Amino acid sequence: MNAKPPAIRCQNLVKIYEAGGQQVTALNGVDLDIAMGELMMLVGPSGCGKTTLISIIAGILDQTSGGCELFGENLLALRNKDKLLFRAENIGFVFQAYNLLPTLNAAENVSVPLIINGVKRAEAERRAKQILDKVGLGARTKALPAELSGGQQQRVAIARALIHDPRLIVCDEPTSALDHESGQKVMDILKAVALDHQRVLVIVTHDARIFNFADRIAEMDDGHILKVVNSAAKLK
Amino acid sequence: MKIKYLLPILASTGFIFATYTVISGSQPMPVAAAVVEPASAPFKAFIAGSGIIEAQSQNITVGTPLSGIASSVTVKVGDKVKAGQPLFYLDDREAKSAMAVKRADLAKAQAEVNVALANVNESQALSRLAEAVSDKRAISAEELLKRRNTVLVTKAQLDSAKAAVRQAEAGIADIQTTLDRMVVRAPVDGEVLQVNLRPGEFAQAGGLGTDLLILGNLEQLHIRVDIDENDAWRFDKNTKAVAYLRGNRDFKFDLQIAYVEPFVVPKKSLTGDSTERVDTRVLQALYRFDRKQSSVYVGQQMDVFIEAPEFATAHRAGNLTHTGG
Amino acid sequence: MNHIALKMLMGDKGKYLGIVMGLTFASLIMTQQPAIFVGLMARSYSFISDVGLPDIWVMDPKVQFIDDIKPMQDTELYRVRGISGVEWAMPLYKGMLKARLTDGTFQTCNVIGLDDTTLIGGPAVMLEGKLSDLRRSDGVIVDIDGAKDKLGKAAASPDGKNTPLKIGDSLELNDRRAIIVGIAKVTRTFQSQPVIYTTYSRAKAYAPRERRLLSFVVVKAKPGQNLDELTRRITATTGLAAYTQDGFKQLTYNYFLKNTGIPINFGITIALGFIVGTAIAGQTFYNFTLENLRQFGVLKAMGASNGTLLRMILLQAVLVGSIGYGMGVGIAALFGFLMRHTILAFKMPWQLLLFSGAGISLICIMAALISIMKVIRLEPAIVFKS
Numbered sequence: 001m002n003a004k005p006p007a008i009r010c011q012n013l014v015k016i017y018e019a020g021g022q023q024v025t026a027l028n029g030v031d032l033d034i035a036m037g038e039l040m041m042l043v044g045p046s047g048c049g050k051t052t053l054i055s056i057i058a059g060i061l062d063q064t065s066g067g068c069e070l071f072g073e074n075l076l077a078l079r080n081k082d083k084l085l086f087r088a089e090n091i092g093f094v095f096q097a098y099n100l101l102p103t104l105n106a107a108e109n110v111s112v113p114l115i116i117n118g119v120k121r122a123e124a125e126r127r128a129k130q131i132l133d134k135v136g137l138g139a140r141t142k143a144l145p146a147e148l149s150g151g152q153q154q155r156v157a158i159a160r161a162l163i164h165d166p167r168l169i170v171c172d173e174p175t176s177a178l179d180h181e182s183g184q185k186v187m188d189i190l191k192a193v194a195l196d197h198q199r200v201l202v203i204v205t206h207d208a209r210i211f212n213f214a215d216r217i218a219e220m221d222d223g224h225i226l227k228v229v230n231s232a233a234k235l236k
Numbered sequence: 237m238k239i240k241y242l243l244p245i246l247a248s249t250g251f252i253f254a255t256y257t258v259i260s261g262s263q264p265m266p267v268a269a270a271v272v273e274p275a276s277a278p279f280k281a282f283i284a285g286s287g288i289i290e291a292q293s294q295n296i297t298v299g300t301p302l303s304g305i306a307s308s309v310t311v312k313v314g315d316k317v318k319a320g321q322p323l324f325y326l327d328d329r330e331a332k333s334a335m336a337v338k339r340a341d342l343a344k345a346q347a348e349v350n351v352a353l354a355n356v357n358e359s360q361a362l363s364r365l366a367e368a369v370s371d372k373r374a375i376s377a378e379e380l381l382k383r384r385n386t387v388l389v390t391k392a393q394l395d396s397a398k399a400a401v402r403q404a405e406a407g408i409a410d411i412q413t414t415l416d417r418m419v420v421r422a423p424v425d426g427e428v429l430q431v432n433l434r435p436g437e438f439a440q441a442g443g444l445g446t447d448l449l450i451l452g453n454l455e456q457l458h459i460r461v462d463i464d465e466n467d468a469w470r471f472d473k474n475t476k477a478v479a480y481l482r483g484n485r486d487f488k489f490d491l492q493i494a495y496v497e498p499f500v501v502p503k504k505s506l507t508g509d510s511t512e513r514v515d516t517r518v519l520q521a522l523y524r525f526d527r528k529q530s531s532v533y534v535g536q537q538m539d540v541f542i543e544a545p546e547f548a549t550a551h552r553a554g555n556l557t558h559t560g561g
Numbered sequence: 562m563n564h565i566a567l568k569m570l571m572g573d574k575g576k577y578l579g580i581v582m583g584l585t586f587a588s589l590i591m592t593q594q595p596a597i598f599v600g601l602m603a604r605s606y607s608f609i610s611d612v613g614l615p616d617i618w619v620m621d622p623k624v625q626f627i628d629d630i631k632p633m634q635d636t637e638l639y640r641v642r643g644i645s646g647v648e649w650a651m652p653l654y655k656g657m658l659k660a661r662l663t664d665g666t667f668q669t670c671n672v673i674g675l676d677d678t679t680l681i682g683g684p685a686v687m688l689e690g691k692l693s694d695l696r697r698s699d700g701v702i703v704d705i706d707g708a709k710d711k712l713g714k715a716a717a718s719p720d721g722k723n724t725p726l727k728i729g730d731s732l733e734l735n736d737r738r739a740i741i742v743g744i745a746k747v748t749r750t751f752q753s754q755p756v757i758y759t760t761y762s763r764a765k766a767y768a769p770r771e772r773r774l775l776s777f778v779v780v781k782a783k784p785g786q787n788l789d790e791l792t793r794r795i796t797a798t799t800g801l802a803a804y805t806q807d808g809f810k811q812l813t814y815n816y817f818l819k820n821t822g823i824p825i826n827f828g829i830t831i832a833l834g835f836i837v838g839t840a841i842a843g844q845t846f847y848n849f850t851l852e853n854l855r856q857f858g859v860l861k862a863m864g865a866s867n868g869t870l871l872r873m874i875l876l877q878a879v880l881v882g883s884i885g886y887g888m889g890v891g892i893a894a895l896f897g898f899l900m901r902h903t904i905l906a907f908k909m910p911w912q913l914l915l916f917s918g919a920g921i922s923l924i925c926i927m928a929a930l931i932s933i934m935k936v937i938r939l940e941p942a943i944v945f946k947s
Contacts, residue, residue: 108565254909272678276781285639467640
């Protein structure tokens with residue numbers, strides 16, 4: 001652990017959803033610090049609040065109370081426009097269902113974050129090809145998502161999350177839909193290509209096969225963090 | 237990805253075709269030009285009317301004073317005739333034979349004058365003889381008186397015989413007049429427009445269904461213009477007027493007023509159709525024009541424009557005269 | 562982002578075609594049906610356009626439309642001629658007369674009597690013969706449609722085609738002989754009766770005996786005349802009704818609009834086309850947006866602003882709108898083109914292109930608006946829900 005201030009600091013985070021007059025507490029006082037260069041996994045049963053927590057960390061959901069600072073910024077205090085800009089520059093997303101645009105080929109899909117950030121199309125696609133090279137798909141840049149296997153699609157998604165060089169990558173169940181081998185490969189790539197000392201990875205998963213890729217693992221239940229351990233073995 | 241280009245191309249083609257349809261469809265149907273350009277008035281405000289050409293003298297329907305068989309017709313259509321020139325002759329044999337009788341009567345009357353004259357001379361001689369006898373006993377008073385009376389009687393007989401001569405002469409003059417009347421002569425200088433009489437045909441004196449012979453003076457033609465009674469109040473005979481020949485508006489005639497028919501008549505057909513309906517009355521004005529300008533024919537129709545005051549101003553003027561009156 | 566929006570749209574060919582076809586259909590109905598309507602209405606005054614040459618039509622004040630003949634006295638012609646500003650004025654007879662054909666059948670015809678001298682108002686397109694042939698005795702000109710069909714000599718067999726009339730054939734009009742001296746092409750009229758052209762005086766002879774026979778006086782204004790002023794002057798001077806050519810067309814047009822059910826019938830068809838088009842195209846487009854909602858969510862999560870997404874949807878709407886519109890009007894025009902030799906009335910003025918364009922725009926704007934509302938209200942957090 002470094003002495004530097006943490007990349008992400010959550011203090012007493014509370015999120016209450018209101019649905020049909022009923023209040024559902026998704027997060028009930030979460031405290032979590034994540035350091036730069038760290039790969040943090042959030043684990044726990046369904047409905048424990050993992051997704052809510054990364055949504056708030058990624059700035060696409062506002063908390064009900066408590067503080068959440070991302071690289072020293074309090075996203076809640078930012079104006080909508082600045083929040084969008086912050087998100088576009090600093091955050092990459094990897095989803096369980098890949099969420100690639102089905103009508104765009106691999107390179108085009110990867111280039112989307114750059115285009116959102118205002119990079120010219122030709123330049124964006126050139127850089128997309130480089131990144132695809134890095135994730136081992138240099139030969140499939142023209143392929144549509146439907147023509148790729150699940151693991152390949154997820155690698156495209158990782159390339160997309162990486163292309164604009166964000167400081168935070170959030171991954172939601174990146175391996176759940178993949179077989180063991182593909183999952184391992186995806187995690188290998190994530191760890192090898194994505195993670196460096198200038199970046200934080202937060203991965204939500206309950207895929208026990210990949211726990212050993214984590215630097216730290218936070219176990220959650222009922223909107224709380226039960227414990228934070230630094231190796232999978234300590235979870236049991 | 238062919239569809240990426242195909243649809244926009246189809247759409248553009250469709251739009252261009254629709255635009256073409258719009259443009260070609262908005263072109264109006266061609267309009268038929270007039271076969272001949274219609275005449276138009278050279279005046280700002282005017283009265284328009286149709287006119288028909290007639291001879292200045294109007295058209296003279298020559299009649300015959302006596303009925304009879306035409307023996308010869310000495311003119312034909314188009315002949316120029318002088319006043320007094322014979323046009324046609326009626327059969328005059330009957331009058332001529334009557335003439336011979338009258339002449340014989342005259343000779344007889346003249347002979348009787350001679351007889352009467354001889355008687356006068358004789359009685360005068362006898363009377364002078366008796367007067368010359370100075371001895372009253374040589375001749376009785378009775379005898380003397382008788383001789384004097386004989387002179388008077390024979391003188392009276394001479395007068396009577398002279399009167400008979402004059403009577404016979406008058407008879408001849410009468411027949412001569414009849415003979416003259418059997419020669420129908422031109423009443424004016426003019427042109428023969430129509431001849432409906434041929435030798436051998438019976439020429440009926442009096443009003444006829446057909447005209448025997450039509451004569452007119454074509455040196456100066458008149459044009460009779462019908463002016464609708466609704467426009468008559470705007471008509472001023474001193475304004476300018478022009479006429480255009482139908483069928484070619486290059487034939488333009490300047491008109492001078494001749495006279496205006498004082499009586500407004502029902503409009504007669506000027507379109508030549510016998511079934512023309514009379515539906516209004518018209519004022520007829522007659523204009524002179526020089527026919528030498530070009531060939532026009534009597535009976536031809538023309539479009540006539542007569543300069544007239546603007547409707548509005550004329551209207552006002554009309555009101556003024558009303559109030560003034 | 563534009564190319565991404567286009568790829569999103571065109572990538573799914575089935576849906577893309579569906580939207581475009583829906584809009585094409587709507588655009589087709591909104592162009593073709595009004596075109597038939599306009600064509601039909603234009604026929605009501607086609608005779609006025611065909612005569613063309615005169616600027617002003619003078620008629621009895623009670624005349625309601627072109628076929629409503631209320632004859633005037635012949636002398637009215639000269640009264641109109643006498644009005645200042647009138648270049649020329651010509652008589653025009655128009656009436657329905659029965660023609661007796663060689664086989665003894667009767668056919669009601671539209672008889673047009675033209676000024677004897679100038680023949681103003683005659684047909685512009687002579688297929689056979691010349692207009693001036695009307696000067697020949699008993700000469701008439703018939704229109705080609707009439708000559709081929711209604712006036713043609715009956716075929717030997719009941720279902721055979723009539724033998725068309727040709728030059729030299731004769732007809733009987735009111736017991737008077739009429740010799741065909743020419744065949745003309747005229748725009749179809751509303752009633753589509755055969756048209757017979759002849760001279761004014763001959764038309765009067767054909768017409769039944771009436772005191773008044775002058776149907777119209779057609780007037781050409783002197784150059785530079787203000788037509789409206791001249792019509793007012795004619796009316797003031799003669800007490801007759803005077804309309805400019807366009808004014809008379811308008812009068813006729815309005816009469817048909819007011820007194821026939823045509824506008825309502827076509828209005829309903831056009832409205833149905835609009836509704837069906839909106840339903841199909843709007844629905845498909847909205848569905849398309851709904852199905853791509855997750856993609857929009859992803860873009861939103863990745864930092865794309867609402868404005869960007871709005872532009873994307875608008876671009877998609879404009880694209881499908883213009884393609885559907887172009888294809889629709891194209892098919893409508895093609896329809897008109899293919900039908901040009903039939904009895905169908907079809908006329909596409911430029912206003913019609915604007916009309917269907919506006920209709921399609923409305924459909925697209927409505928569809929896009931609903932989609933945009935949905936996307937703007939979208940919470941990016943849905944991207945983590947599987």
